[in-house]
Amino acid sequence: MSLTLTRPELVRSHNFIAGLWRDALSGGRHPVSDPATGAEFANVPDSAAADAQAAADAAHAAFDSWRDRTARERAQFLKRWHAAIVANGEDLARIISREQGKPLAEARGEVAYGASYVEWFAEEAVRAYGDMIPALMPGKRMMAVKEPVGVVAAVTPWNFPLAMIARKIAPALAAGCTVVAKPAEDTPLTALALVRLAEEAGLPAGVLNIVTASRGQTPATVASWLADPRVRKITFTGSTPVGKYLARESADTLKKLSLELGGNAPFIVFDDADLDAAVTGLMAAKFRNGGQTCVCPNRVYVQSGIYDAFARKLVERVAALRVGPATRDDSQIGPMINARAVEKIERHVEDALAHGATVLTGGRRLSGDGLDGPNYYAPTVLGDANREMALFSEETFGPVAPLFKFDDDADVIREANDTPFGLAAYFYSTDVRRIWRVASRLESGVIGINEGAVSSEAAPFGGVKESGYGREGSRYGLDDYMHVKYLCQGGL
Numbered sequence: 012m013s014l015t016l017t018r019p020e021l022v023r024s025h026n027f028i029a030g031l032w033r034d035a036l037s038g039g040r041h042p043v044s045d046p047a048t049g050a051e052f053a054n055v056p057d058s059a060a061a062d063a064q065a066a067a068d069a070a071h072a073a074f075d076s077w078r079d080r081t082a083r084e085r086a087q088f089l090k091r092w093h094a095a096i097v098a099n100g101e102d103l104a105r106i107i108s109r110e111q112g113k114p115l116a117e118a119r120g121e122v123a124y125g126a127s128y129v130e131w132f133a134e135e136a137v138r139a140y141g142d143m144i145p146a147l148m149p150g151k152r153m154m155a156v157k158e159p160v161g162v163v164a165a166v167t168p169w170n171f172p173l174a175m176i177a178r179k180i181a182p183a184l185a186a187g188c189t190v191v192a193k194p195a196e197d198t199p200l201t202a203l204a205l206v207r208l209a210e211e212a213g214l215p216a217g218v219l220n221i222v223t224a225s226r227g228q229t230p231a232t233v234a235s236w237l238a239d240p241r242v243r244k245i246t247f248t249g250s251t252p253v254g255k256y257l258a259r260e261s262a263d264t265l266k267k268l269s270l271e272l273g274g275n276a277p278f279i280v281f282d283d284a285d286l287d288a289a290v291t292g293l294m295a296a297k298f299r300n301g302g303q304t305c306v307c308p309n310r311v312y313v314q315s316g317i318y319d320a321f322a323r324k325l326v327e328r329v330a331a332l333r334v335g336p337a338t339r340d341d342s343q344i345g346p347m348i349n350a351r352a353v354e355k356i357e358r359h360v361e362d363a364l365a366h367g368a369t370v371l372t373g374g375r376r377l378s379g380d381g382l383d384g385p386n387y388y389a390p391t392v393l394g395d396a397n398r399e400m401a402l403f404s405e406e407t408f409g410p411v412a413p414l415f416k417f418d419d420d421a422d423v424i425r426e427a428n429d430t431p432f433g434l435a436a437y438f439y440s441t442d443v444r445r446i447w448r449v450a451s452r453l454e455s456g457v458i459g460i461n462e463g464a465v466s467s468e469a470a471p472f473g474g475v476k477e478s479g480y481g482r483e484g485s486r487y488g489l490d491d492y493m494h495v496k497y498l499c500q501g502g503l
């Protein structure tokens with residue numbers, strides 16, 4: 012699969028530190044591979060702690076002058092960056108598809124979605140208001156102002172290589188922070204292209220720095236930021252074990268943390284639901300990005316009276332999904348990101364079958380018929396799922412929808428909450444009393460009510476329990492990059 016771009020120079024092969032494109036100090040390189048076949052098509056620096064340190068030095072040196080710019084100046088830079096992302100959207104979509112494997116139409120959607128955060132935070136930058144506080148004693152003025160936290164380290168996953176990093180960098184820069192970033196090892200090219208566009212939009216040297224690293228070098232690279240007292244915040248999206256590790260390791264310097272971690276989303280269909288709307292909602296929530304989305308429903312609960320009818324309608328839609336390479340215009344599900352990902356899906360399906368599940372459609376790898384490579388998995392619906400199965404407690408992160416049958420509202424809420432995770436939850440019902448009751452009982456940071464597509468730059472996104480803390484998007488997303496300073500003036 013070739014990568015044909017209008018502007019080939021957007022494919023970068025160096026780190027960006029202090030305004031310069033540089034090799035890793037060791038000269039080491041790290042391959043970027045086609046998700047379908049595993050064949051290398053590009054390479055980037057395999058950075059180590061020394062490169063990460065150079066990036067932190069640059070971000071630290073740039074901090075005072077960036078924070079001292081007016082909010083309007085920072086907003087103007089973000090608006091130019093947003094315009095550059097939109098203008099180069101087709102090239103960015105091609106880079107995303109190439110390294111991540113999602114169909115081009117979805118990659119275009121991701122560009123628009125990621126860009127929306129840059130625009131949003133350009134607008135929010137000028138609204139980081141504080142408070143005048145009524146003084147309780149004469150002769151005093153009391154106020155609370157918001158200030159940028161300082162140097163921010165951003166570490167991001169591969170599933171949305173543009174949106175995940177944009178929604179961290181944009182609020183950080185809007186708040187007046189400077190940034191060091193490390194994209195996922197599988198998908199560094201999109202992040203580097205974004206930084207190239209930021210450079211073209213007039214990014215001052217040192218304000219945004221990026222280093223790439225292999226899976227082997229990543230821990231040492233990030234550890235150098237964890238230990239650095241000048242790095243005041245870690246913002247991370249990825250798996251819960253890595254999030255916990257970051258929380259532990261940043262304790263010595265007490266950094267501020269935003270952790271967007273794994274999920275195990277329930278999707279509940281009550282017997283009074285509009286079944287067609289519920290199926291459409293599930294298709295959007297479950298099968299987008301091949302099911303490799305942290306807010307993907309992992310457990311689908313269907314009330315017994317409508318179970319058969321719902322399963323029939325769902326299977327019809329899922330069986331019609333077209334699996335294919337990102338380049339084919341009609342593909343709806345691309346390859347999984349790598350061999351590890353497909354192996355996990357296979358393990359979950361085999362385990363479910365061993366515990367009594369039935370395959371209603373899919374349930375196997377796909378090959379041949381234009382599918383080049385071993386990483387394609389058929390969109391799958393499993394019936395008769397139960398809590399003994401690994402997929403009850405672990406995120407599958409693939410195109411598998413297991414159906415659990417339930418009878419009682421209280422039981423299903425207890426089951427839905429019976430997980431350490433709490434990122435997203437969805438339910439379908441037309442009973443307004445049930446809607447409020449269930450929405451207040453589900454332990455989740457994000458709830459879709461008769462809606463499968465919940466993400467928006469205007470909404471606070473984030474989890475509870477072991478899905479992490481911190482919020483991205485909305486005005487809360489800007490607050491996460493600021494602290495509150497209290498000023499008390501006396502003698503008036």
Ligand code: NAD
Binds near residue numbers: 166168226234256272
């Ligand atoms: P991952 O945790 O393995 O990797 C995420 C990032 O952390 C990558 O950049 C990786 O290089 C880095 N990393 C890995 N090990 C590290 C270490 N020891 N020290 C420092 N950094 C390290 O996760 P992944 O496989 O890339 O992504 C899938 C996971 O991310 C899923 O669990 C999914 O639910 C979660 N996710 C969450 C959200 C969200 O918003 N909550 C969004 C997307 C993905």
